[in-house]
Every structure is written in C-alpha cells, then in structure tokens.
Amino acid sequence: MDENFYKNIVNLSPVGYALHRIVLNDAGEPVDYVYLEANRAFESFTGLDVDKIRGKSVTEILPEIIYDEYNWIAEYGKVAIEGKEIEFEQYSQPLHKWYRVKALSPGIGLFITYFTDITEEMKNLEQKTTILSVLNEIVFEIDEDLVFINVISDENKLFYPKDKILGSRISDVLSGKTGEKFIELLKRAKQSKSKVNLSYLSPIEGDERWFRAEAKYIEFRNINKYVVGIQDITNQKRAEDDLKSIRDEYRKVFHGTQDSMFLIEVKKDDSFRYMRNNLAHRKNTGISLQELRGKTPKELLGEEAAIIVEGNYRRCIKEKTTIVYEETLKLKTGTRVWNTSLTPVFQEGKISYIVGSSHDITEKKQRQLEIEYLSYRDQLTGLYNRRFFEEELKRLDTPRNLPLSIAMVDVNGLKLANDAFGHESGDEMLIKIAEVMKRLCRADDIISRIGGDEFIVLLPKTDASETKKIAERISEGVKNETTAAIPLSVSCGFSVKVSADKDISAVIKKAEERMYVEKLRESPKLKLKTIQIIMRELHRSINGERDHSQNVGDICERLAIEIGFNKQDARYMRYAGYMHDIGKVGIDSKIFEKEGKLTEEEWLAIKRHSETGYRIMSSVNQYASMADYILSHHEKWDGSGYPAGMKNDSIPIESRIISIADAYHAMTQNRSYRNAMTSEEALEEIQNCKGSHFDPYIADVFIEMIKENPA
Incomplete structure (x- = not known):
C-alpha cells in the first residue's frame, strides 16, 4: 500500500497526532520545537489550523508557553534527544485545556505526540470531590464515643468554628434538649441499621432556622461511625406552619419558594383534585395552572403515575402528618426525581387539603450514584471489590455470555511478607x-x-483455551515484577461454564480447587504450608474431623509396628493416617451432617475425596508415596471398593492399614445418621468383613492388638 493510505489513516484517527522537530541552542539545550505535521484530531483538540502552523515554532504560535508552569519544551527535548518515551496528563495554560499525552521519538531530533482532550474528564473528577458537600449543607462524622471526627462544610454554615467542633463530644457542642435529641437520633440509627432523621430548631439563641439531621450508622471493616447530614429546612417548616391559613401568608410562601408547590383538594369520596400550583411548579413541570386546575391525578398524569401519587396522598391522610419521600415522574420536562413533602390541612377536624412541595433532586441522585460507584472499588488496588463482583456475577450469568469463564488468582507468600x-x-x-x-x-x-x-476475574464469552492463555499471561507477568520484600508469585485456577443449567457456584468452586492445586506446585515450603492450611480448614469445617484424623494416625502407627514396620516407616504411617481424609476439604460439610440417606450426587462427592486427596498430596514431593496410600484407602479386599476397584495384594499394604484404622474409629464415634458402636461391636464388624472389605491377615492382627490394648 502507498504512503497516502497510511497518511489517511493517521489523519482520520480520533487520537491527536503531531510530528515535531526539536530546536537546540549552541549549548545543545532544547529551546523550541517546530510543527512538521498533524492530523484533524490535533486541530479539533487544540483549535490550531495545521496548514497555518506547519513549519512554525511553538514559541511563535503560542508565545506564552514559555511561562507555563509545565516545561513542555524541556520534556519534549528529552524525548527527541535521548529517545525516551513518556506519558503524562497536563494542563496547557496557553490552550486552557487538559491533555493526556504520549510522546516518542521516531528519530534523533524528532518527536511525535499522541494526545486526547481530557478537559471534561478532569472537570468531572473535580466535581466528584465536592459531592459530599453538595449532597448536604453540613456533614458530620461521629465516632462511637459520640466525638466529632470530621466536618464537611463551609465555615460560614457552621454553628461553631470547625476547630472547636472536631474532637469535642456532642454534649459539649449541643447542650440541653438539642444535644439529647441528637444522641437519641444516633441510638436509633445504630439500632435500626437504616437512615433516621430529626427536625430541630437552631440551638443558637435568636436563630429561628429549622434543620433536618439525617443519620446513618456505618460498619465497615473495623471502623464504625455515624454519618450525619444536615440540611436547612427552614422554608419547608415555615410552609407547614403558614399554609394552615391558606391566605395571604400562604400566597407569599407558595409563589416565593423555588420548590415546586401544589395544592390538592380532598373530596368527600376520598378522591383528589388539583387546585393550583406555584410558579416554580409550572416552570419545572411544564404544567400550567389552566392545565392543572380541577384535574384528578389520572387526568393530569396518566393512570400509571396516578396510582403512585394517590398512594402517597392516602398515606398522608392516614398518618395525619407531614410525610416526606422520593418519587420519579415522567413529565413534559422529562423524567425527573423529586423529593416531595405532603402536609395535611385540617378544617373542622378533617383533612380538606394537602399541600405538596417538591424539590428536583435529579442531579443530586446522579451524584449519589457516582458515590455508590466509588463504593464498588477496592480502596488499596483500585480494582472492583467483592460487592461489585457478586452483583456483576448475577448480571453476567446468562446464556448470552456463555462460555463464561472464571479465573481465581491467589497471591503466594502474602502472609509471609506481612x-x-x-x-x-x-x-x-x-x-x-x-x-x-x-x-x-x-x-x-x-x-x-x-x-x-x-x-477473581470474570471473562464473558471466553472459552477454556483463551482463559488458559490469559491466566498464563498473568502468572508470567507477575513473575517479571519485583518488590523490596520477596519475589512476586501467584497461583491461578480457572473453570468455564458452558451450559446454562450449570450452577455458577460450582464453576467458582472448581476454579478455586484448581487454583489451590496450582498453589501446591509453586514451592516445597509453600506446598507444605498449604497442606497445613488445608488440614486446618478440614478440621474447622467438619465436626469431629480433627479428632478422627489424630486417632486414625495413632492407630495406623500402632498397627504398622505390630505388622513389622520399622519405627521410621511406622511414623510415616502415622502421618498418612492423619491426612487420609484431606480430600474432604472440598466437600460441603452439610453432607457429613445429614441425618437421612445421601443422594447419589452427595455420595459421589464423598467418593471423590480419595482422588482429591491423591491430587493434593501427589503435588508435594515429600508426600508422593503417601498420595498412593490415600488414593486407595477405600479399596476393598474383594475389589468392591473405590476409586479403581483394586483387590487383594494389589492394594498397597499401607492403604489396607488405613482402611481398618479409619473404619474402626468411624464406627466407634457418633455420626449424624447413627450412634457410636462399642469397641467390641466394631471389632465384631471387622471380623465379619475380613476377606471382603479388609485384608484377613491385617484384620486378625488389628483385632488382637485392640483386645490386648484398646488405647
């Protein structure tokens, strides 16, 4: 393809592109640079005409650049002279814009810039930092000792100087009944685990403003605190008081407030008709007084919206007090979110009217959503957190995303480093x-x-082959990184959901199992440590498993000595007996607690534990031979056991020892499905099963051993 083809591609790129030549002084220092070429996106992002600047220097086009706090010429000089490649985000004072820039050198004395205009992005970022102060006029953070630990507000909105509030107790700042009400508010917030609010008059003498305090008790990791937002509700409170007369004072408030206000007549048949709306309501909703007057909610808003608003009107009548709520309505001006208060008006003891006051909080709700978005991030790494993962898993677990792969990644040696x-x-x-x-x-x-x-990584529409490549890239990429402490290493395991009827939790469990198996391959020391962790988890998750492991180990060592093993081999048998059930770690503990008959699926899960134990133990060199013993400890002398149906002497003698030790101790312990046997009853059962389940010789030695010394 000719040169014009690639030139057109660059010219049509949405990313800004420009080629420059650096200008040096006699000392070889960069003092200027010349525009050689640029694309259309460059013109769009900078407002500079390429044809007019081509061949001209930057100091000629933008002379004020030499006064910019950021030394553009020097930084680009490093790129052109030293061949460095740099990326940065910077505000250009001459152009009054933010840019994300990548600069590289195609040859000595030349440099190319690729950049995008991120001005709006930076404005949005700045806006997010002010969200909390926008949502409430004042925000307090209070610890469990009722001490103020943070204040977010302009100084002029506070009752007292911020430095006097911080570190003080509520009772020191808010004395008397106001302080008592605030403390009671926090108690209610902690008990209810939800937002609670309190309306109160300013505690400052002579200040007639009313405020609403909204409190929420937050439990996050090891930090528990109260967050209290304060809003000035003076206008709303005055409206509630003044509207009782619905005369001259009412008219001033009604039309003077910026909130959208409306008056509803309550008919004798409990139906509702709108009587009037204020100027703000007409402006914000696009509904004129003529359109509104005399209309029912259904006639004005439609059937669907009428059901919602009439439900709130009836609640106001039932509670006989002001109610406050949020509602979303589709009006002429679009779909908006409103914070609405309804106040009943009594005449001769009956509610004749309802006065509504609505404040448009659409933008505020959008900001709240942005804050919620931030709550989905892990604070340390910037990745998504568990809450986001669980919600995304529900969203992505659909047939259209199949195959859906899940990769588990576990950091090796993190605890050691800590x-x-x-x-x-x-x-x-x-x-x-x-x-x-x-x-x-x-x-x-x-x-x-x-x-x-x-x-954990969710990979929608990704098969096993591609997932494996990504997992391998992660493992290799981590190994190439270093820290001041220890080399970085991770263990990866993945599983793929290929059919809609497969339970996603099983996929996660399988990925986790494979991750653990991978972790066992990393290093001998790490593997030994992991074995210990798995055994602890086994003993924690299954009642009585710790005692069972220890006793089976003890019996195996005794029996091995009786059969003729030397002390070292007998000691090894003790370890094998102790860890014979390690493969149960991946089985739901509820199966072992079940009183009734196991389902086929549950029984198959239990039967797999010897194979799982084999895979775990065989990954550790020190335990390689022990893995064979664990694999075959449920084989039977007559070949009716599992997993391979081995028989007679083809079953390792060590497995035959474990088999009897395991069976004896299990029979003499209580189980969810039966009571424990006596030692005599268990020995009789072994006697009956020798030659079918158990090696006849080992069974005879075992029975004699227990009879002579049961302990």
Missing part, C-alpha cells in the same frame, strides 16, 4: 499484582479483589 516485612510490603505486592492484571486482561474482563490475597 509477617516478616510489615503490611506495607504486602500492600505493595497487592498493588503491583493488580497493575499486572489490569494490564494483561482485556477491556471487558471484570477483575475484582475479593479477599486479602484473592482476586
């Missing part, structure tokens, strides 16, 4: 690994940190 080098080292590991994952995963992949050292 213990040895402090949590800052562990945090550094997590941050670097998160950066690698963000760099190597695709744009549509959902990466979340769901635990201290655990990450």
